[in-house]
Amino acid sequence: MEKADIVIIGAGVVGLAVGAELVKAGKDVIIIERNNGFGRETSSRNSEVIHAGLYYPSESLKAKLCVEGNRKLYQLCNENNIPYKKSGKIIVAESNEEEEKIKQVLKQGTENGARGLRLISKSELQSLEPNIIGEMGLLSEETGIVDTHKLMSFYEHFITEKNSIISYNSTLTGVTKSQSGYILNISEPDGVSFELETSILINCAGLDCDKVASMIGLDIEKLGYTLSPCKGEYFRVSGRHRGKVSHLIYPVPTKISLGLHLVVELDGGLKLGPNAFYVDELNYNVDEGHVEQFFESGIRYLNFLKREDLSPDQSGIRPKLQKPGEVFRDFIIKDERDNGYQGLVNLIGIESPGLTAAPAIADYVFKLLFN
Ligand SMILES: Cc1cc2nc3c(=O)[nH]c(=O)nc-3n(C[C@H](O)[C@H](O)[C@H](O)COP(=O)(O)OP(=O)(O)OC[C@H]3O[C@@H](n4cnc5c(N)ncnc54)[C@H](O)[C@@H]3O)c2cc1C
Known part of the structure; x- marks a missing residue:
């Protein structure tokens, strides 16, 4: 069985930003993505706006990570020639x-x-x-606008040039807990499947983040992780x-x-x-x-x-957590060790301003795991 230190599910802008943050710190990462390229789902189907952080309740993750992400994203664009205005x-x-x-x-x-x-x-x-x-x-x-494709392309290049891997056409279909982490079952389009063991698992699966959390064994209803698209x-x-x-x-x-x-x-x-x-x-x-x-x-x-x-x-x-008629729901970015899942971080309900917040989310996840 193949082994990895860190596996991220999902190569949307959030999975890529988290991957890049870890790679920057010298970690080896494998990103598992079911589509044949990065950002084929929500990350390429949005307004591409770099938000300033106006609307969200104070102290919410949405407010904090948006304000911080706004600053970080402009800096990243300036340093790496990513088009924005x-x-x-x-x-x-x-x-x-x-x-x-x-x-x-x-x-x-x-x-x-x-x-x-x-x-x-x-x-x-x-x-x-x-x-x-x-x-x-x-x-x-x-407030501004960013070329999301170029941003994700930058992240992809940054991750793969440091010998970390983005495995496209690979769908996570099952997860079992092992002594040292998680055994992932991954299927490819030709029907072939393989197993990969990892000690750290980061769920950035966007519209399927609740399904992935459930696959791992968490009670998503009880935890309030069920999405209302x-x-x-x-x-x-x-x-x-x-x-x-x-x-x-x-x-x-x-x-x-x-x-x-x-x-x-x-x-x-x-x-x-x-x-x-x-x-x-x-x-x-x-x-x-x-x-x-x-x-x-x-x-x-x-x-x-x-x-x-x-x-x-x-x-x-x-990928909304807020059900029809409900009040505001914040991003959930959670180290699941308290729920008995050491080395698992779930990112649930990363709707707007998730694009803006992505670099700050990445920093937040890194600190959850390594501080
Ligand atoms: C209409 C709309 C407008 C928006 N406008 C803005 C905006 O202007 N500014 C802003 O900041 N934010 C905006 N957002 C929010 C922003 O687009 C999202 O927060 C962000 O794209 C989420 O990125 P992600 O990586 O979490 O999810 P995604 O881009 O959905 O990536 C998740 C990835 O996980 C993969 N995946 C899922 N399950 C599996 C599995 N089992 N195996 C393998 N891979 C899997 C998927 O294929 C997908 O590629 C908007 C969202 C929408 C819908």
């Missing part, structure tokens, strides 16, 4: 009631340690973004509007998402999204019938938008 973001208020909500976001963001926040008046909003409708706004200067679709805005907006534009947040916002991509392309609805089945189709919802949301703040400007784009699925 600190475009800034404006949350736009349409009414007095929304002004109050925006002030609460400012208060929360400030408490969280987010930098570069200030309220802007209607006239400043108009001078910054002449094509945006709103009564006032909250400007976040530290929540889909988010995007609609593209016609290329004829390219260049009309430069900041990322957000409405005030809802209970389950940041609201249907305008993403200004690195190349200036515009897309609206994501919406948010819970799903039982995981597929990435975009329902063309949802165009009306996107148009109604978009015309509230985009003065140029016509219905015919919108066409279905991509979708992603949030």
